[in-house]
Amino acid sequence: MIITKDFDLNKPFEYTEEDIAMLKALKDRPVVPDEENPELTDEELREMVEDRRIRLALQRKQVVSVRLSNRALEKAKSFGKGYTSVLSQILERVLTDTSILKQLV
Numbered sequence: 001m002i003i004t005k006d007f008d009l010n011k012p013f014e015y016t017e018e019d020i021a022m023l024k025a026l027k028d029r030p031v032v033p034d035e036e037n038p039e040l041t042d043e044e045l046r047e048m049v050e051d052r053r054i055r056l057a058l059q060r061k062q063v064v065s066v067r068l069s070n071r072a073l074e075k076a077k078s079f080g081k082g083y084t085s086v087l088s089q090i091l092e093r094v095l096t097d098t099s100i101l102k103q104l105v
Contacts, residue, residue: 061088 003022007013015023033039040048068076076083094100 079086
């Protein structure tokens with residue numbers, strides 16, 4: 001069952017009595033897997049959880065101390081809030097692109 005509803009974004013949203021009745025009816029409706037969305041096995045669920053754990057661990061940033069020249073620091077700060085993220089992206093690109101790295105070393 002597909003349910004659609006138009007919203008006026010200029011007005012605060014409020015559930016109608018009809019909306020509440022529909023949501024209560026859906027709460028008791030059983031979930032039935034189909035060919036496009038089969039039920040996951042325990043092994044598949046474990047793999048998904050492990051993949052997410054690894055992905056989050058790779059995204060986690062580490063705190064380090066780096067000495068920068070005043071000129072480099074002022075230029076970085078000129079990017080505004082989030083300048084440390086910009087510095088991180090610059091470092092990643094330079095360290096990944098060996099042609100740039102060879103020019104610096």
